[in-house]
Amino acid sequence: MSSAIKNLLTGEFIMTMGVSTPTTANETDLKLTIVNPQNLYDPTPNGYSTAVIVPNGARVAYISGQGGQDSTGGLSSDFAVQVEQAYANLRAAIEALGAKPDQVAKLTIYVVDHDMSKLEVLTSNVKAMFGKALPAQTLVPVPKLAIDPMLFEVEAVVILD
Template identity: 40%
Template sequence: MKAGITLMAIEIIQPDGLDTPETYSHVVIATGSRMVFVAGQMSDDPHGDLIHSGDLAAQAQQVFANLGRALAAAGARPDQVTKITIYVVGHRREYLPVIERARVGLFGEHKPTDVLLGVETLAAPGYLIEVDAIAVV
């Protein structure tokens, strides 16, 4: 097993025999007293209205900003996130750099585990990306 990196209550492991992804970790071990579950965040303004319709890059930035706000409201930091799920309408490989830039804007060097799913649609027309999260604090 490759050496793990310990960040407070989170240990990140990139196992031998698996690739070393640039933006996520294969395994996160978390110990803490509280779990925080954040619902899927979308490109909404404070009134719940879609902003940046049709613009994946702008929506991704807004989604990760909203995720950061939700975490902060629960007393959690981005470096305490253990897993995210990213839902992308009509996902194509060329979307990855756009999503990764927005992701790094919130997480920096921290690499929680993730799942990225291409989906046909989200909750309403115009939404292109949604991200939920689990944190341990």
């Protein structure tokens, strides 16, 4: 690790998340590093981390926004059902890449007509999928998404190796 990064991380809570890398001799070279500075609000109870450092030389995949459509294209009108299905869809996309949730560095979520009542649904779903390996995350309230009945969408940045 460079001295600049070491200086940046001084006084901050740091957690390293494992990334499965069967082809590398030094497994520690390909781990995501979570950074939650002590002088900032602790975001982990809300299901995200302040920052994630991607290892040098890692390949990155970008997963398009996953909505709450089931495998037939059906879409529930219930927000909680859409969120749960969207995370199931995201997990399927991650696994199709040969990756695991602890390899996700960043999420961007879009919520139609967001209000504080939706946070518990969002937080419980992200914690269920990621456990303690919480990626960096941004929530963007939007007036609508690509399909009118869509209420939620999640996209991800995944570190492959």
